[in-house]
Amino acid sequence: MTKEEVIEVIKRNIVENLDDVEADSIDPTKSMKEYGANSLDMIEVVSTSMRELNIKIPRSELAELGNIDELADKFMEYINKG
Amino acid sequence: MKAEENVPVRWHLDDNGVAELMMCDREHNNLFTDSFIDAFLGALSEIEKERPICLLISGLPDVFSGGADKETLLDLCDGKIVVKDLEISERLVAAPFPIVSAMQGHAVGGGLVIGLCSDVMVLARESRYGAVFMNLGFTPGMGTTELLPMAFGPFIASEMMLGGRTFRGGELAERGVPVNAIVPKADVYRRARRIALQIADKPVDSVYLLKYTLSSEKRKRLIDARRNEDLMHRITFAMPETRRRISEQYNE
Incomplete structure (x- = not known):
């Protein structure tokens, strides 16, 4: 799986979990917060995406990530470990 | 201005006969710490006297x-x-007065149960609500297994309890969850207070009588729930996986 595909998964889950956000308008260099996500929204987006990608990442490793791109990198790391 | 001391719970009684209890433990985000529970139950006792x-x-x-x-x-x-x-x-289900919960922010686990024990529930479109117990490996408690299906309907309640996902208020509204109102966050308090004032307009003795009658089903269900939930807790809290999940999930 490519990083672009991983970003698509994340984007789709952002759209499903937030009001009034379109996938095309999401810039991966930004944080989900900029699209109106609160802490529990982010947990849902991340956990749904991880389930879809069939990976499990400890929360402590996710806490320090700053934007969607970094989240995708972290996902890739675990997908490649798979 | 001097920084205010962190008081977990505040309450006051207004001229209309509406008591307001504010959960304001910013330090612990209204988690049920020992001091929070003591303050909450203490405030309820004082309010009952009024x-x-x-x-x-x-x-x-x-x-x-x-x-x-x-x-x-x-x-x-x-x-x-x-x-x-x-x-x-x-204590909430047995309260002699009707309870209106203005749930502007997130309410999960026991936090959601406070709303379920109320007579009127107002949720925010933007906030999230969930019965997340099972994410931590243990079965739901505080009466959730009976009160949630009763309030939100059996299928959504099952999804919330078994799946452990939190739902945005807006999504609950789309699914037709029959609470009193699911409105933008900024309107939650006003909407809830308006309902409280409508109730407060009636004679107190009549309100108490009707509340007692209307709450009888919930009181019964809570007794049933406790029996099953206590038994399930004895099993699920003793599982090593539960301890592991709790330690991991609460990683700050």
């Missing part, structure tokens, strides 16, 4: 309540303590 016509419960703008705290859950795994938060649901 015989308000109605009680309005609100939380912080972003968090209504997150339910049990990590220490309590780990102590439960060790079998060290009795479950104190159960008393919250019992």
